[in-house]
Amino acid sequence: MSGHGTPIPMISRRGAPLRGEAHVPGDKSISHRSLILGALTVGETRITGLLDGEDVLDTAAAMRAFGAEVSEKDGVWSVHGVGVGGFAEPETVIDCGNSGTGVRLIMGAMATTAITATFTGDASLRGRPMGRITEPLALFGTRAVGREGGRLPMTLVGAREPVPVRYTVPVPSAQVKSAVLLAGLNAPGETVVIEREATRDHTERMLAGFGAGIATEETPEGRVITLRGQPEFVPQTIVVPRDPSSAAFPVCAALITEGSDVLVPNIGLNPTRAGLFTTLQEMGADLTYENLREEGGEPVADLRARFSPDLKGIEVPPERAASMIDEYPVLSVVAAFAAGTTEMRGVRELRVKESDRIDAMAQGLRAAGVHVDEGEDWWAVEGRGHRNVPGGVTVASRLDHRIAMAFLVMGLATSKPVRVDDAAPIATSFPIFEPLMAGLGASIDREEP
Ligand SMILES: O=C(O)C1=C[C@@H](OP(=O)(O)O)[C@@H](O)[C@H](O)C1
Ligand SMILES: C=C(OP(=O)(O)O)C(=O)O
Secondary structure, three states: OOOOOOOOOEEEEOOOOOEEEOOOOEOHHHHHHHHHHHHOOEEEEEEEOOOOOHHHHHHHHHHHHOOOEEEEEOOEEEEEEOOOOOOOOOOOOEEOOOOHHHHHHHHHHHOOOOOEEEEEOOHHHHOOOOHHHHHHHHHHOOEEEEEOOOEEEEEEEOOOOOOOOEEEEOOOOHHHHHHHHHHHOOOOOEEEEEEOOOOOOHHHHHHHHHOOOEEEEEEOOEEEEEEEOOOOOOOOEEEOOEOHHHHHHHHHHHHHOOOOEEEEEEEEOOOOOOHHHHHHHHOOOEEEEEEEEEEOOEEEEEEEEEOOOOOEOOEEOHHHHHHHHHHHHHHHHHHHOOEEEEEEEOOHHHHHOOOOHHHHHHHHHHHOOOOEEEEOOEEEEEEEOOOOOOEEEEEOOOOOHHHHHHHHHHOOOOOEEEEEOOOHHHHHOOOOHHHHHHHHOOEEEEOOO
């Protein structure tokens, strides 16, 4: 679990071009869901390509605490689940580490079973809002007691006689949508979730794959998702695609580093996740999809990114935000090397991630010589153009893996190096970031704490 160990300061500097292939790890969102749905299924679910980052390992440990058998051998994960409604009461507190997805989906999955569980996490997760989950779960009959402001640690008392619900998600959040759907699994009848803005749909796809009756309809109200409760799940064999949110880092590093040419193979390109790549292409990035195909019900391609000296600032449309929500930190780094301003609107959710990502990036970019304006739900980065970003700063990663990786990417193209105070959180989502970037030729090194 992150946030408990010794800080790992790292420094990145301008050096050789990045070249070669970047084999990024499995998709974090799909990995959490594979373990949770496997744990709700009697029989053996087998998973390959699972992300073995700390966030997902914490979810695996939680599934064991709820009674599932979870093991790994030679990269193949095996989950023997307990069935929908079959979770056992955990004997100890469930620690989800740094993972919002883990804690929120697991709360949903246990909320309609007659057990009680207490959840906590690291200092970052303990600061994040859980009311957005406990409010809809209360409609099923679940009770929650947490700290002031709906924060962890928090105890959930599962509904004894759950009723199905109809719920319109008030914020664009796949975690909220998924928590309600997972709770709806053990409620009799139909649970309906309505989302005004489409968010990542991995839960819907996977629920259908395990055999649940689930239908999505596009209506003037938004996407209406109807789930029939108490399904008989059938164990699955799951191949997790590689994570587009992790691919973003070597891709963006290649775009801003002179002479680079990097291939990132087998990336999941579900349209609810691919907004960054569209945005980069609009900015003039030399970024192409090769070998576009379908694998395991998800679109997949190899991404090729080459150094792009003539990037232009653009306005990123707010309706694209959900499809690239985790990519704004690294996009803001690319924007610093573009000509003109990049405006990012409709991104209030960035303020409640592992850190306040607008504030974290704005402070680090300003210290590195880049002008940034911001409001509650928007920010704008004034690009300085290629070779004109000074750098020469130490930035705080604030227990946030994406902030750490974004600034280490930035240092590959600034005039002076960029130091990150603690790169340890990177292990939550991208444990092989350091060797992978080194393999491409990037100058990113550890420093003495
Ligand atoms: O459902 C998921 O797997 C995720 C949903 C998003 O969070 P929100 O639901 O808070 O938008 C995203 O930021 C997170 O990294 C993963
Ligand atoms: C926001 C993220 O994750 P989570 O909400 O699961 O902590 C992320 O990975 O960028």
